[in-house]
Each structure stands twice: as C-alpha cells, then as structure tokens.
C-alpha cells in the first residue's frame with residue numbers, strides 16, 4: 001500500500017486512527033508492516049503490500065502468527081481477537 005493511504009485508513013471495528021510500523025518499504029510503497037489501532041489495540045498486518053483489515057472472524061491466526069513472529073512481535077495468544085500485547089506486558093506461561 002502507498003504511505004499516503006494511511007491517512008484514509010481507520011480501524012474497521014471502532015473507526016479510530018491506526019499507527020503504522022513499517023518493516024519493508026520500497027519508495028512510497030509499504031510492502032510489509034503492521035497497523036495497530038490506538039483504541040482497541042487490534043493489529044492489521046500489511047503483507048505483500050496489502051493491508052489485512054478483515055473482521056476477526058475472517059482472519060486466520062495460524063497464517064499471521066509466523067509473520068508476526070518474524071517481525072519480533074508478541075501476541076496475546078488466548079485472546080479471541082487480534083490484539084498485540086501492550087509494551088512491557090508479559091506473556092503468561
């Protein structure tokens with residue numbers, strides 16, 4: 001996706017602003033990255049330049065986890081929704 005598109009994107013769940021973290025970029029196109037909602041903490045990965053912003057029920061955690069793991073992100077595994085752990089939060093063993 002183009003970096004300029006970010007201003008038009010909002011969380012599909014609560015319409016709040018999204019925060020972008022870029023992992024791979026070519027000129028003004030983001031190839032890999034992650035959008036996080038500042039309100040509900042849901043994450044939306046950008047894979048092969050496409051932001052995955054489907055509702056929770058249409059998403060497949062097993063497909064997204066390896067990628068997020070490669071990016072060094074911690075996930076809330078027990079949660080039914082797609083949220084990242086807040087910074088400093090520990091994963092319970």
Ligand SMILES: [Zn+2]
Pocket residue numbers: 011012013014015016037038039040041042
């Ligand atoms: Zn949200």
